[in-house]
Amino acid sequence: MLLRLAPFLFVFLWSTGFVGAKYGMPYAEPLSFLLSRYVLVIALMLPIALTTRAPWPKWPREWMHIGMSGVLVHAIYLGGVFVAIKHGLSAGVTALVVGMQPLLTALGSGWLLDEKVSARQWGGLVLGFIGVGMVVWGKLGDGALGPMLLPALVALLGITAGTLYQKRFCPKFDLRSGSVIQFVPTAIVTAVAVAAFEEYRIEWNSHFLFALGWLVLVLSLGAISLLNLLIRSGSAVNVASLFYLTPPTTALIAFAVFGETLTLTAIIGMVVAVSGVYLVARAK
Numbered sequence: 001m002l003l004r005l006a007p008f009l010f011v012f013l014w015s016t017g018f019v020g021a022k023y024g025m026p027y028a029e030p031l032s033f034l035l036s037r038y039v040l041v042i043a044l045m046l047p048i049a050l051t052t053r054a055p056w057p058k059w060p061r062e063w064m065h066i067g068m069s070g071v072l073v074h075a076i077y078l079g080g081v082f083v084a085i086k087h088g089l090s091a092g093v094t095a096l097v098v099g100m101q102p103l104l105t106a107l108g109s110g111w112l113l114d115e116k117v118s119a120r121q122w123g124g125l126v127l128g129f130i131g132v133g134m135v136v137w138g139k140l141g142d143g144a145l146g147p148m149l150l151p152a153l154v155a156l157l158g159i160t161a162g163t164l165y166q167k168r169f170c171p172k173f174d175l176r177s178g179s180v181i182q183f184v185p186t187a188i189v190t191a192v193a194v195a196a197f198e199e200y201r202i203e204w205n206s207h208f209l210f211a212l213g214w215l216v217l218v219l220s221l222g223a224i225s226l227l228n229l230l231i232r233s234g235s236a237v238n239v240a241s242l243f244y245l246t247p248p249t250t251a252l253i254a255f256a257v258f259g260e261t262l263t264l265t266a267i268i269g270m271v272v273a274v275s276g277v278y279l280v281a282r283a284k
Contacts (some may be wrong), residue, residue, distance in 0.1 A: 008059025024211025070182025080155025
């Protein structure tokens with residue numbers, strides 16, 4: 001039952017991350033925001049892993065692989081997204097750039113994982129990307145070719161490489177101890193970036209604390225655990241295709257929470273994106 005519900009729950013929880021970022025980003029520098037999030041996750045998960053006697057990897061190589069997957073998925077991907085949005089790249093452009101991840105994952109899965117991508121799956125991946133483009137078309141804004149496009153591209157490479165890396169080198173690990181192993185090097189890398197590029201400025205008010213708590217509990221603990229579970233149990237292409245559903249779901253949440261409008265093109269795009277993901281998941 002959990003495996004059947006996991007894709008839908010993951011998409012919903014992952015999509016709420018943009019809502020949490022919208023609440024918290026005005027009050028903190030992007031990497032400082034993320035560093036606070038990572039440190040809090042470690043502070044919560046380490047006692048849980050120890051008190052529940054979670055198993056830890058036996059070999060140093062396992063620790064290295066799990067840690068590297070965390071750096072790619074968290075430090076590189078989230079860092080790129082937060083920096084891009086904070087410095088002016090519209091959320092629509094960011095979503096469109098990161099939306100190329102399933103296509104890149106499909107290209108890499110055959111080379112790195114020996115996964116065969118069928119013609120029907122390729123069709124679904126292309127259809128899903130078209131759907132994402134339709135959803136975010138009205139929010140692309142200006143400056144898509146500006147300097148802040150680079151962090152979004154880095155984020156795209158991070159989430160793609162992270163998905164492929166984890167599927168190949170460490171698809172199975174305990175979610176309690178694995179979270180600690182993933183977030184410790186993530187926090188270290190982010191702390192170095194903060195020291196180099198920011199001044200760790202945070203306005204500790206109720207809005208920021210709500211956003212921080214939401215991203216820690218719902219995203220870093222809930223959605224990431226589901227993502228690890230999905231990577232363990234499914235193909236890299238199928239898991240990656242779920243990211244096509246994030247922009248449509250985020251648009252629906254923004255419509256319900258912030259009153260943002262939904263255009264006819266966006267609604268049609270949602271149907272197209274869902275159809276693409278269905279083709280990928282059902283292809284034999």
